[in-house]
Amino acid sequence: MSVNIESYQSIQADVNAKNVLLVAVSKTKPNEDIQALYALGHRDFGENYVQELVDKHSILPNDIHWHFIGHLQSNKVKYIAPFVYLIHGVDSLKLLQEINKQAAKCNRVIDCLLQVHIATEETKFGFDADELKAFMQQSVWETLPHIRIKGLMGMASNTDNTEQIRKEFKALHFLYSKLQEQIPTANTLSMGMSADYPIAIEEGSNLVRVGSLLFGARNYSN
Ligand SMILES: *Cc1c(COP(=O)(O)O)cnc(C)c1O
Numbered sequence: 001m002s003v004n005i006e007s008y009q010s011i012q013a014d015v016n017a018k019n020v021l022l023v024a025v026s027k028t029k030p031n032e033d034i035q036a037l038y039a040l041g042h043r044d045f046g047e048n049y050v051q052e053l054v055d056k057h058s059i060l061p062n063d064i065h066w067h068f069i070g071h072l073q074s075n076k077v078k079y080i081a082p083f084v085y086l087i088h089g090v091d092s093l094k095l096l097q098e099i100n101k102q103a104a105k106c107n108r109v110i111d112c113l114l115q116v117h118i119a120t121e122e123t124k125f126g127f128d129a130d131e132l133k134a135f136m137q138q139s140v141w142e143t144l145p146h147i148r149i150k151g152l153m154g155m156a157s158n159t160d161n162t163e164q165i166r167k168e169f170k171a172l173h174f175l176y177s178k179l180q181e182q183i184p185t186a187n188t189l190s191m192g193m194s195a196d197y198p199i200a201i202e203e204g205s206n207l208v209r210v211g212s213l214l215f216g217a218r219n220y221s222n
Contacts, residue, residue: 002216003036011197011210012042020201023067025193025211027052028218031059037214038064046088046209050076057083069153069190069209071125074098082106088153088190088209089115091125093140096147103146111150113190116175118168119157126154132175136182151188152176156196165196169203176204 008024015022025046026034034045038061047053048070057066057080065085072080072087074095080087081102090096090112103110114135117126127135141149154172156165169191176189192200192208200208212218 003033004214004216005036005040008037008040008042008214011213015201015208018201020205021188021207023069023190023207023209024214025069025209026056026215027070027211028220029215031056033215034060034064044085046211050079053084054079067209077102078105081108081110084110086111086113086150086188088113089125091115091127093135096140096144100144100146109146109148111148113151113153113188114149114179116152116154116172118154118172120159120164121157129171129175132179136179139182141183148185149179149183151186151190152179153190155193156191156200158195162196162199166199166203169196169200169205173204 012022021044023044023046024037024042027048043063044065044067046067046069053066053068066083067086067088068080068084069088072089072095077098087099087110099110099112114132115126116132117128141147152172152175156168172191173189180186188207189205190207190209191205194210194213197208197210
């Protein structure tokens with residue numbers, strides 16, 4: 001087990017004082033690591049891969065709040081719809097419609113965050129600012145009773161340039177405040193990871209997704 005309990009406790013104390021939710025990102029990590037934080041009272045965990053999440057959910061305690069933070073394919077929504085707590089990466093209307101459909105089958109309303117592309121990298125998923133604006137003008141969510149838009153999620157560029165990162169978080173926070181004017185249920189701004197969560201909180205994040213600072217570096221080979 002490689003959980004860094006001291007690091008967990010200091011990050012948890014810091015975010016508690018600021019009313020920020022810490023989602024412990026446990027992708028690729030064993031169940032024992034999750035259980036170690038669960039034993040300390042932690043309940044919010046983030047996963048990126050559908051099959052891994054389904055497996056972990058079937059074994060671990062059922063009061064865990066499972067956050068899906070990866071790129072979600074429409075054809076896989078059905079596997080997580082019965083239990084997922086919050087889907088962070090909604091990046092198309094098609095995906096939102098599929099979540100609505102699968103949530104209806106489970107008699108649930110599923111909370112969703114729209115993912116916004118704020119980084120300079122080409123590879124990251126999400127709406128850009130113009131697409132988000134167009135999306136909001138359509139008010140599509142009003143026709144989807146089994147989803148609830150809770151806010152926005154974004155990832156800053158992977159760079160040492162903290163001013164660049166801050167600029168990107170500021171841009172996301174601005175879009176979030178616009179969204180809040182339109183959607184009263186929006187109360188969540190998911191931004192910040194191990195490398196940049198302090199900047200994200202300074203720029204208005206109220207949910208940080210932290211993995212490697214808690215669980216150590218990831219090894220994707222297995
Ligand atoms: C993996 C991942 C994280 C956690 O990254 P760390 O750098 O390990 O904190 C956060 N958010 C998303 C979307 C991720 O895919």
